[in-house]
Amino acid sequence: MKPPRNPRSAPLPAPAGLSEADMDRLTELFVRGTPANTLRAWESDLGYIAAWRLQRFGGAPAWPEREEVALAFVLDHSRDLATAAEDDPARVAAETMIAAGLRRGFACPAPSTLDRRIASWRAFHRMRNLASPFEAPILRQARQKARKAADRAPAPKSANPVTRDILHQLLDATGPGLRGLRDRALLCLGWASGGRRRSEIVALNVEDLDLKAFAGQGLIRLRLPGTKTTTKGDTPRLVLQGRPARAVATWIAAAGLTAGPLFRRITRHDTVGRNRLSAAGVAEILRRLLRDAGLPEGFAAPHGLRSGFLTQAARDGVALQAAMRLSLHRSPQQAQKYYADVEIAENPAAGLFDAG
Structure with a gap:
């Protein structure tokens, strides 16, 4: 399973009234006006989201995405799946993701990683002038509780400073x-x-x-x-x-x-x-x-x-x-x-x- 090469490779609909040519120009504008590091993060996150949704719900991302799918994404990435039942849908999806090299293990990712992927997902909606499901009150609360439940000191990017x-x-x-x-x-x-x-x-x-x-x-x-x-x-x-x-x-x-x-x-x-x-x-x-x-x-x-x-x-x-x-x-x-x-x-x- 390989993730899409870039955000433009996913089947995203154009905003109402926008021609395909204008959509291409708008996408190119986003690419030119976005830092390279952000583009790489978007590419990685879109690939991860698309792969997770395929395994979890059997299809590509929907635009706009359904709230229940977004909520499942938060819940699946806010608990340790190693303790979940073997037939738990979240664990089954995680096993496939791990085998594909898209996920390291069953432990829930760091809150910052989850926040970044959600931020990317929201950005993909904004690019298409669509409302993001993550703005719903229940999603906001779920994210807030997920951060507190997984609260831990961030690991340093380098074990020691090079003084x-x-x-x-x-x-x-x-x-x-x-x-x-x-x-x-x-x-x-x-x-x-x-x-x-x-x-x-x-x-x-x-x-x-x-x-x-x-x-x-x-x-x-x-x-x-x-x-x-x-x-x-x-x-x-x-x-x-x-x-x-x-x-x-x-x-x-x-x-x-x-x-x-x-x-x-x-x-x-x-x-x-x-x-x-x-x-x-x-x-x-x-x-x-x-x-x-x-x-x-x-x-x-x-x-x-x-x-x-x-x-x-x-x-x-x-x-x-x-x-x-x-x-x-x-x-x-x-x-x-x-x-x-x-x-x-x-x-x-x-x-x-x-x-x-």
Whole structure:
């Protein structure tokens, strides 16, 4: 069982009075005006929803969807199906989903995962100017109760932050040749420019970097094509200096890059390929360097570059607002989490008992 390739592949009806040609243009507008990460999430969620509905109700999604189907989706994903009877329809559907690789197990998914899939389902209705069943009072209440019933601390995206000392260990583990130069430039840019997401790192082109001030001031200015919190063209210009700037400039010169993807695949003959490095490639590079640095398997994930930058900023006493200007966090509360973890041990109130 394979999920649809994208939201346009599902049999969605056009709004009343809209021609097929206008529908195609409207769909294209949605695609062009939606961040790539959101499009990938929509594609994944539509595939999951379509597969679940086929197994649970024997057909493709209806537009608009029936309230009882939407309610069953919430209920099926708000309980541990491992304890359900073997002939329970929800468990039977889950078994098929697991066999198809669309579901990990019988345990209910994290509330954030359920919320995201429902948000996607609602978006598909909005695209067709249809009312979503999830707006019904009973659905709203069911979702609220499902969140509270499954309330748990969110798992960190990286087991440990890649702080400056860890980053230096990883840099020391990079090997010789073009592969080593690329890996050092990637780590330095990803960490020092504010803790970039791997999708942001691999999206960079050479044209996004300004090296005019590098020779005289050792600075490289860069502008990200777009982030989760900024739109394309509105991302503030960031800066690299010192060792990170030198690492990036050295990589560009050694690889002979003048345009196109900044970070590319390296062939087994240590030559620079044409293809852009993928987000999965960044994760593989980090796993390899963690192993070569002698750190435990699973010690950190690519998000550790982002959490590590903010954790280090907190340790060094950098003002939160200054760190956020590079990390581009939209919410101070989100960025503050890293500061709170560091500052609590240094809070004078923690030593009140022994102060007297």
